[in-house]
Amino acid sequence: MPPVAALSDQLDQTAAIRSAIGQALAARNLKLPVLPHVAGRVMTLTQDPNADLADLSSLIHQDQSLAGNVVRIANSAAYCTGEPIVSLRQAVMQLGMTTLSEIAIAACLQGDALTAPGYERLRKEMLAHAFVSAGFAKELARCRRSNVEVAFLCGLLHTIGLPVGLATIARLGNGRVQRPGETEALGLAREFQKEIAEVVTAEWKMPREVQVVAVHHQDPEAAPAFVDETKFTALAGRLAGWFLKPDGTARETLQTLPVWAELNLYPDEVEAVFDRGRVLVASLPALTGRTA
């Protein structure tokens, strides 16, 4: 990390952090935080002789950061045996309990900034959004007969730039620079979201679809490939946001977005996707162990 403290007295705190993030991006020195409670549960599970692969798999599927780490490490030279791992399920099925345990532990231990202190509420919202987005992405993939497993990963990680950015801001704010407030932090995270997502998903050797979606979901038409996947993941994200934190947009307005027609989904099919929304939000506490 750059010497933030040295800048603190002269620069505006937000500008200092902006500068530091820029340098961290240039140095490709970003790390994905792993949530402490998940880390603890992974540790407990892997030391429990009665735990099985299903338990670990279930846990990994529940956490955005851990999921990313598992796929990244499974694709590293130490574990990758040939073609890239493209989905969580594939990683779980192929690697087995022992290897997955190693990967999960490694994922838990590697980060020096496991949390985003001071931004817990934002982080919680982002996690909930990621899960519901993943659920919607799966539903839309089913409608389009696209790969459902990859769609889940795209939905879960398409906004990965935000939590990584937030964790980075929290780390930087730990020094002599005063930590920005939530609004400023979120603004900064959004400012760097695309660049961070590009670096993180590339370094993690995410499937090409996930990389493209994470970088281009805010402008799907600019995606160099996987345009359909980028469109429906972006739509999934929008739906997740609407269901989790209604912003006053009328349901009919969302249901008539041009993207539905671009994905060739007719009004009755759109209605069916919306009907699934309530189920997805209702299942959120079970998935994350938290309230939505």
Next chain:
Amino acid sequence: MSDAYDLVVIGSGPGGQKAAIQGAKAGWRVAVVERERKVGGACVYTGTIPSKTLREAALTLLAVKRSAEFLHCEMNAQTKISSLMHRLDEVLVAHGRFIRGFFKDNGVTMLHGRARLIDARTVEVQAVDGSRSRLTARHIVLATGSRPRNPPNVPVDHESILDSDSILSMQYLPRSLTVLGGGVIATEYATIFSLLGVKVTMVDPGPRPLGFLDPELVDRFLQHFTTHGGVWRGRQTVEAVSVGRLGEVVTTLVGGERLVSDKLLCALGRSANVEHLGLAEAGILQGKYGVVAVDGHYRTNVPGVYAVGDVIGPPALASTSMEQGRRAVCHALGRDPGLAFAVVPIGIYAVPEIASVGLTEAQVREKHGGVIVGRADFSEVARAHIAGNHSGMLKLLTAPDGGRLLGAHAVGEGATDLIHVGLMAILNGNDVSVFLENIFNFPTLGEAYRIAALNLRNQVASYPAAVAAVG
């Protein structure tokens, strides 16, 4: 522009295309309504063309294995299916462009939306944004095709439990695949994935797959399938299918046996796409399994409304649908479509290919009081040896007089092309001697016709003995 047409075709698959072009060539004002953004139907995007592309990849792999065994060529379990189908996008784009161009060149109007009959002369089109418009037509052809039939005890989620529309969305080859069904689609995918190194188990209530085909051909096919690691579980009924905690698929058979696999393909037939057509409102009768009922000219019970292709039920072949589309519009035009096709060739793109035309042994025996079967094993055909493809066979069938060719059946690579020689001989009423008295290129698979004809003729003199031998 007016919304009044001479002909409105609903569906742009093979049957719809030929119907539209036939009408346009006659100077009719024609519109085609297609619910998908892309033209061509399931045949192009989820059926015939994608599966054959994957099949070609599997065959290429087999060829590499055969010619370079010393390299220990083997599929990596992690191989992405998309990498095996890298040419598919090009093929689909080219095909879609061709169909659109063909429609445009012939003045056919393409409309994107879901069509519904208001009455025998009016079609309502719901655009994908929900807006609606109406067309009128003197004639309507229903060519909406079919989709996979998924029974309630097989909860297709397109993730672990797939159907033939979603099977090719898989990103990587599973280690194991359970295939439910013993029909054409089940057989084709089972053999393709088996060839790619996937542990495939076919499960079906029937004693054998492809029960409508010559048993000897099916035996050859099964021998090939099981030799390459496939497992056939006939006479088995599936009680339930579920997804385990790891995403593995558990297939429970009646009797309690459980089969566990990474993925499952449900290929238990297809259902006609009739739900949105408004058949009841238009007074159109449906037949068994909900297909649109038609007569020999593909007319429904409502004058002016025709139906062709999968929506009218078997044989549900792209080739047949095209001809049905042409004939339906010829009838509407008052033109003679030519002699009704009594002989329909069947081609199954399994590995190896299976093809059949004309009568089966049982049918010849029943109609003519006996049958003589001439066989050519591909092990006797030089071209098959050269290609390393010597496990196939060709059968020719005649009545006990050894005269007119009544049936031809083949299994082995090239069978779907090879069968057309038999088709033409049957259509022309040729005697099997036509294969003995004419010249075939050498070395070709066509030589099998000579060998089979010789074998058949050699049995004629001692026919009673031959009958006994053939059974």
